[in-house]
Amino acid sequence: MKNAALITGATSGLGLAYANEYGKKGYNLIITGRREDKIRTNAVYIENTYHIKVKTVIVDLAYEEGLNILLNEIRDDEIEVLINNAGFGLKPVFTEVSKEDMNGIMFLQMNTVVILTQHILKQMMVRNRGTIINISSDGAFAVMPRNILYSSTKLFILNFTEGLYMELIDTAIQVQVVCPGFIDSDFHESAGMNVVKKKKGFMKFMDPEEIVNLAMRDLKKGRVVSVPGLDAKIIRFISVFLPRRMFYNIIINFTRKRNKKLNR
Ligand SMILES: NC(=O)c1ccc[n+]([C@@H]2O[C@H](COP(=O)([O-])OP(=O)(O)OC[C@H]3O[C@@H](n4cnc5c(N)ncnc54)[C@H](OP(=O)(O)O)[C@@H]3O)[C@@H](O)[C@H]2O)c1
Structure with a gap:
């Protein structure tokens, strides 16, 4: 596939919004996810709406086998845009997280991002063009208990x-x-x-x-770190500029109040 944008995790939420954004721009798409019916429905809709080609790869990217399947599927594709979006959250306190979830979240949100990026970047370097968008979170600035x-x-x-x-x-x-x-997506459910x-x-x-619109505006301006929305900007500001002890106290109080409300 030529002129392709690869978006991991385009079954719902942000990944799906990016798929629509790049479909609208006329890119062919390679989209991944595990919920097969849902992502295939998205693919048909996007193909019919924007008259582009969509390749759907059903893989679990929290495991090396899944990542290898994807690398094999894209071996002949010319990828102009890579969006490392697939991700998931965990609810329990650290000591209660299962080994499988622990390995899975680290593999998906580190190994997969790194390996996929290097693989595609090498091709982009040959053509000296391309775009790589990695989805992080305001959680990168402010770590919280249970997160x-x-x-x-x-x-x-x-x-x-x-x-x-x-x-x-x-x-x-x-x-x-x-x-x-x-983000109002399937993430929390x-x-x-x-x-x-x-x-x-x-x-x-x-x-x-809304997030995609703001991030695309930042991309146009050449902004490397896009923090869409005022709330995420405030979180970043608090975590960067407050003395650490004050930061811990704010987060601990916030978490206690939230847990009381949720009875945990
Ligand atoms: N929601 C928030 O509040 C929030 C805030 C900041 C950042 N983010 C980040 O935004 C990104 C998109 O999340 P979202 O909010 O749009 O949530 P979402 O609707 O749950 O979308 C997550 C996507 O990732 C895919 N995914 C999850 N685990 C996967 C796995 N093991 N293998 C392959 N694909 C997997 C899901 O597809 P399948 O389920 O079909 O596999 C889905 O397409 C994530 O990186 C998330 O960390 C979310």
């Missing part, structure tokens, strides 16, 4: 992308990391988290399409 592994892997993605940006400074390849706050999505005010849920 430790998620935040840590998202911090890895942030650091990895900023490093890549500097290494690629003399090329025409563009790199961006997106660090959103809460998939992790069995209890959330109120209709809540307004600070830390409200944003639509995936």
Whole structure:
């Protein structure tokens, strides 16, 4: 496939919004996910709406076997845009996270991102063009109890992308990391988290399409770290500028209040 955008995790939420965005721009798409019926339905809709080709790869990218299947599927494709979006969250405290979930979240949100990026970047370097967008989170700035592994892997993605940006400074390849706050997607349901999505005010849920619009605007401006929405910007500000002890106290108080509300 030529002129392709590869988006991992385009079954729902942000990945699906990116698929529509790049489909609208006329790119052929390679989209991945595990929920087969849902992603195939998305593929048909996108093909019919934007008159482009869509290749669907059903894989679990939290395992090496799944990643290898994807690498094999894309071996003849000319990928112009890579969006490392697939991700999931975990609810339990660290000591209660299963070994499988622990390995899975680290593999998906670190190994898969790194291996896929290197594989595709090597081709982009030959053509000296391309775009790589890595999806991190405002959790990369502010680690919280019951969110430790998620935040840590998202911090890895942030650091990895900023490093890549500097290494690629003399090329025409563009790199961006997106660090959103809460998104109205399937994320929290998939992790069995209890959330109120209709809540307004600070830390409200944003639509995936709104996040993509803001991130694409930042991409156009050449902004390497995109923090879409005021709430995520405030989280970043607090975590960077507050003394650490004050930061811990705010997060601990917030978590205690939230847990009391959720009875955990
Ligand atoms: N929701 C939020 O509040 C929020 C905030 C900041 C950042 N993010 C990040 O945004 C990205 C997209 O999440 P979202 O909010 O759009 O949630 P979502 O609707 O649950 O989408 C997540 C996507 O990742 C895929 N995925 C999850 N685990 C996978 C696995 N093991 N192998 C392959 N694909 C997998 C899912 O597909 P299948 O289920 O079909 O496999 C789905 O397409 C994630 O990286 C997430 O960490 C989310």
